[in-house]
Amino acid sequence: MNNYPHNLLSIEKSSALRRGVQIRKAGKRAGEYLDGKFLRSKPPLLPSLSEFDTVRHFTNLSRLNFCLDTHFYPLGSCTMKYNPKAYDVLSGLDGFTSLHPYCPEDCAQGTLSLIYGLEEQLKQITGLAAFTLQPAAGAHGEFTGALIARAYHKDRKDFGRSEIVIPDTAHGTNPATAAMAGCKVVNIKSGPDGRVDLEELKKVLNPKTALVMLTIPNTVGLFEKDIKEIARLTHEAGALLYMDGANLNALIGLVKPADMGVDIMHINLHKTIATPHGGGGPGAGAVGVCGRLADFLPVPRVIYNGKKYKLETKSKKSIGKVKSFYGNMSVLIRAYCYLRQFDGATLKEVARGAVLNANYVRVKLAKYFPAYFDEVCMHECVLTIDKGVLPNAKTIDVAKMLLDMGFHAPTIYFPLIVPEAIMVEPTETENKQTLDKFISAMTSIFLEAGTNPEALHEAPKNCPVKRIDEVSAAREPNLRW
Amino acid sequence: MFISNTEKEKQEMLEAIGVKSIEDLFKDIDKSLLAENINLPAALTEGELAAEIKKKAALNKGLINFAGAGIYEHFIPAAVNAISSRGEFLTAYTPYQAEASQGTLQAIYEYQSCICALFDMDVSNASHYDGATALAEACGAAARIKNKNKILLSSALNPEYKQVLDTYFKAGEALKFEKAPLKEGVIDQAALKELLASGEYAAFVLSNPNFYGCLEEAQAISDIVHSAGALLIAQVNPISLGVLQTPGSYGADFAVAEGQCLGNAMNFGGPTLGIFTCKKEYVRYVPGRICGMAKDAAGKRAFVLTLQAREQHIRRERASSNICSNQALCALNAAVYLTLMGPLGMREVAEANIENAHILKDMLCSDGKYKLKFAGPFFNEFVLECPIPAAKIIKAAAKKGFLAGYDLGRVDKNLKNCLLICATETKTRKELEDFASFMRGI
């Protein structure tokens, strides 16, 4: 038996009429103000717990989680870098949190100046001309970018552009985004070196191409060496180049995406810019565009007239709004704070540190779990299982073994072109000692997989639960009490 | 900042890798692309940063708030933030490794359960971006279910939501939105019936309470919609459901909401919480994460992300939505809030909203200067017709420390003298009186 707290549901701990909060009671019941037909007929099946019960319940739930604060969390493509604590406090200041979005601009000058300031920081980092901070996540930013591209082509009376070119290494959100934007997805096969194959690209570019959507560095952790040529070909075909910025941590401070020919990009602030991911969100998917696309950004835009910050709601060409209001403010304030703690020289060390750590892991594990593309990588390395050496081993088992050894697992089975993919992104905030421990854990898993592959199959043994039967969970879904 | 390795360690690592310098690791990047130092101002220490940010926070001016219009001020028990700011929740990623994420997963399951209970709906997802984007997803789903590309909207739908719908579908699935007219601030049922008779619409979007704060005859509307063969999508206020009739009870096929009001601060309009629910027959159309209860290898209860065959990482361009990251921490806040409130607390908070709003309405309408624009019943928000433009009142009020409400002239010139006013449970009797006396004075 492990000593993890028992996982009773809150509703199972409930006792009728027990209460967790005291609200000043109304003098009259709802029925005295409103006709009975507007009222619910029975109370909702919510738990009745005391405040103390509730705190203990959720605190004990929290103990069942691995998190960045407690564990090495090398989840590839997710950039699980340290989330500085100061920003939690600062973004939570009452002056920010108690602001209503429809308060007069004069009363929101502090918040508006931070939105403006963050846009300025991101413009410097990317070389792009303008940003919106409205999108709530990376995928939401992709969608915003795709809509901007479509609006731009339409505005030029170039009506036939409805295809988006996406390499087979792309994250699932890329093709899903293209479909949501009403575009046809044109997949291209990567070349033998894991990068865009220029010949394949040339074959598919045509007068219907709206956008070429690339992740740079790509999801196998490699830089597109031919990016300038890719951009040239894309532009020559009349299309725009979109950069999925999920992997910006490899380049931040070193390469400005605009210099590569990128027209539109999103930045996952919850990855590169160190804001916490919250167990799934909220994030922020800031979208930057080059000058000729600035008019198409969502409204409102924050503008500054030298004295005051204002919200500009009118813009003829704008795609409109992808979300109500202005964005996930507490995330944006944290991102501003992070970038305020760097200058041009120190920012480069972020990317350098990330790339150094990833290559260290790659080289040290080369004998056991070789990189699928055997070359210097960027901020993450995508490893695989050498089936010649370990014919029966599976990535899922390696991942679950890691959990037992006190490490969060890397991203697995992504990108799809790598068999048994193990995508390790250590980030710059981890130190060598931690990496060495991870390397030695992976090494021992390798050895065990050779001698006792069954044991791997039984992992995890030391987690709050054993391996979960996902198939029957999906077959007979139980989605609520 | 925050780079852990020392110079010595970096050197050792470079040696292990077999390169001389870190630059050697960037050899794939064309030299011409390597930028000069980015132009950023001098870096701040944590202490300096804190001073700067506190100054910024002080530049915002807190007002006694009578605005709602989609974002609401409610009391948030301290326990909510105490729990969601725990690193175990705050610094975890999406629970991809279920065995190492049971805390997040069970919290999502409980969130889904609380939301389904509050809404009387069968299924809830793990959260969406906000109310408006959740509504957009519901419209897209309804169009696919009915294989029709027209959606009928209440004319009293929040204008921010309408803007988001327009943006989402202008280029994409090319849905067409049309508006059903109002009578006295609520849906004109005869007109609705007539419009739906064409059979062209996949769904009708009901807002209840609607943007003007008015309660709709939801059951009658639902009957009209369903007998015309369309789906009903309800957009509701979760706090109101402490006492008001639920979307499930009147047969909504989809029900969506902005869940900020459940334990999340106003924060200038974000982070928000998109609540997405539906009847169980539509579960395959749900966007994004869903958590299910399962069993582990030893037969013990466990939780896991499920029905993933809908999602982008499996389905790619055929996914129900492109959503990946959602608003999990806001959903956690909502789960903790609903657990603290319980059925009793939810009823009490909803009743306190009704009472405060009605008291304020009576105070404001006592001397004939102001009129209630629409006579029907309301929850915590109502439209006040003023003798002067609402924008002027808002400006004058801000000087006295009040946010007087939302200027309806922003969206409809005919309503430029109309103020949408909200009074939640946070308002004391004295605040209501002070505001009413300010209003009498202008």
Ligand SMILES: Cc1ncc(COP(=O)(O)O)c(C=O)c1O
């Ligand atoms: C390469 C890539 N693109 C896009 C996304 C989507 O970002 P988000 O989860 O913020 O929507 C991710 C996140 O996992 C990613 O790794």
